[in-house]
Amino acid sequence: MLVDTHCHLDFPHFDADREVTLERARGAGIEFIVNPGSDMESSRRAVSLAGNYPDVYAAVGIHPHNALSLDAAALTELRALAQSPKVVAIGEIGLDYYRDLSPRAAQEEAFRLQLDLAAELDKPVIIHDRDAHADVARILEEWSNARGSKGGWPAGVLHAFSGDRELAEAGFRWGFMVAIGGPLTFQNARRLQGLARELPLIHLVVETDAPYLSPHPYRGQRNEPARVTLVAETLAALHGLPLAEIARQTTTNARRLFRIK
Numbered sequence: 001m002l003v004d005t006h007c008h009l010d011f012p013h014f015d016a017d018r019e020v021t022l023e024r025a026r027g028a029g030i031e032f033i034v035n036p037g038s039d040m041e042s043s044r045r046a047v048s049l050a051g052n053y054p055d056v057y058a059a060v061g062i063h064p065h066n067a068l069s070l071d072a073a074a075l076t077e078l079r080a081l082a083q084s085p086k087v088v089a090i091g092e093i094g095l096d097y098y099r100d101l102s103p104r105a106a107q108e109e110a111f112r113l114q115l116d117l118a119a120e121l122d123k124p125v126i127i128h129d130r131d132a133h134a135d136v137a138r139i140l141e142e143w144s145n146a147r148g149s150k151g152g153w154p155a156g157v158l159h160a161f162s163g164d165r166e167l168a169e170a171g172f173r174w175g176f177m178v179a180i181g182g183p184l185t186f187q188n189a190r191r192l193q194g195l196a197r198e199l200p201l202i203h204l205v206v207e208t209d210a211p212y213l214s215p216h217p218y219r220g221q222r223n224e225p226a227r228v229t230l231v232a233e234t235l236a237a238l239h240g241l242p243l244a245e246i247a248r249q250t251t252t253n254a255r256r257l258f259r260i261k
């Protein structure tokens with residue numbers, strides 16, 4: 001059994017075949033998926049999907065692209081939504097300096113407000129970091145120091161990890177796990193593969209980020225949760241371990257991360 005720790009099943013890409021997509025995931029041995037929010041509307045949809053399907057959990061949060069939408073009213077709604085059953089995290093939140101769709105100061109403000117919300121509710125966070133490693137590290141380090149040992153462990157996950165070993169190890173010190181997705185399977189992904197081989201399995205989870213980042217040989221197509229298997233197979237090959245062992249460890253990690261019994 002595997003867990004897809006990051007799948008946007010609520011996105012319109014799945015409107016025509018959401019049920020069938022979930023069925024294929026079940027058929028591929030996916031135990032559950034976590035659907036993060038990217039704005040208010042998608043956070044609401046994630047909560048409603050989690051209510052409809054036993055194997056879907058939700059996270060609620062405002063993606064850095066939509067940072068300007070996090071006003072006081074949105075934060076209040078997010079706080080209420082986060083307390084719905086099956087909301088297992090705050091996310092995805094963070095910084096995106098690659099597309100820079102929101103002013104950086106607004107991204108940082110929304111990121112900090114949502115980190116504080118997570119600390120207040122004692123929920124783990126799902127971090128989006130694109131081309132913003134230094135600032136994400138600075139903010140998470142401060143947050144982690146302020147939170148001290150009060151917060152639960154794990155503190156969260158560095159989703160679609162694209163940093164180096166130093167950032168991963170800093171993340172482990174702050175109580176974070178690292179999530180690996182489809183890019184691990186790309187034929188030109190030697191750097192990420194080298195890193196994934198070195199990182200201890202007790203800190204790793206797998207994800208798809210569907211509908212994005214479809215693994216090889218489906219690169220460029222719409223991704224779906226069943227394909228997290230391809231990520232796990234690549235990780236198994238890199239670690240020289242049977243797939244069953246990778247599945248067992250990453251599923252244990254995912255349950256710990258999202259505090260799912």
Ligand SMILES: [Zn+2]
Pocket residue numbers: 006008036092209
């Ligand atoms: Zn995502």
